[in-house]
Amino acid sequence: NAGVTQTPKFRVLKTGQSMTLLCAQDMNHEYMYWYRQDPGMGLRLIHYSVGEGTTAKGEVPDGYNVSRLKKQNFLLGLESAAPSQTSVYFCASSYPEYTQYFGPGTRLTVL
Amino acid sequence: GESVGLHLPTLSVQEGDNSIINCAYSNSASDYFIWYKQESGKGPQFIIDIRSNMDKRQGQRVTVLLNKTVKHLSLQIAATQPGDSAVYFCAELNNNDMRFGAGTRLTVKP
DSSP: OOOEEEEOSEEEEOTTOOEEEEEEEOSOOSEEEEEEEOTTOOEEEEEEESSTTOOEEOSSOTTOEEEOSSTTEEEEEESSOOGGGOEEEEEEEESTTSOOEEOOOEEEEEO | OOOOSSOOOEEEEETTSOEEEEEEOOOTTOOEEEEEEEOTTSOOEEEEEEETTOSEEEOSSEEEEEETTTTEEEEEESSOOGGGOEEEEEEEEETTEEEEOOOEEEEEEO
């Protein structure tokens, strides 16, 4: 039981490049989330999903897209990366109305 | 307490002492509250939770207190150990909307 895993762990992009972050969970959770965490700040929700095939916007969705084609996977895409998207990205999963379990994070730098 | 910006509130305690970390939450309709611990370079880790119909919940060495009147949450850690050094976040949940505080950095001195 690996819990929540994220790929990759680190990535450096140039402005305008695109990339996809992968989140996988093996706990059969319905809900999945993508957050970003900036220095000295708490987690801010980017997008979330309440089930396979569904996604919704969170607090800071601009510049990101997501897809939930399989229950266990939640993808976060950056179509045209900007320096303001330099951050640490965390994925989480949960049963509805219960504790969220987090992955180890992806550190992204956009030059 | 909570803050926004680059400087986290900090709490420094001596090993073996008790720690109390405070959090003011914003939404009186929130019905579920969680404390997370985040060590450097890792994701947040669940510590303890409490529902709004309770005012106290105890775990192993940790206690969460909820005061809905003043929208205040606290985490008490008994006999603090060096391994407790981390950033601690409170989070509030209302429907599917979970909001996190900025965190408090706990440092345990040997």
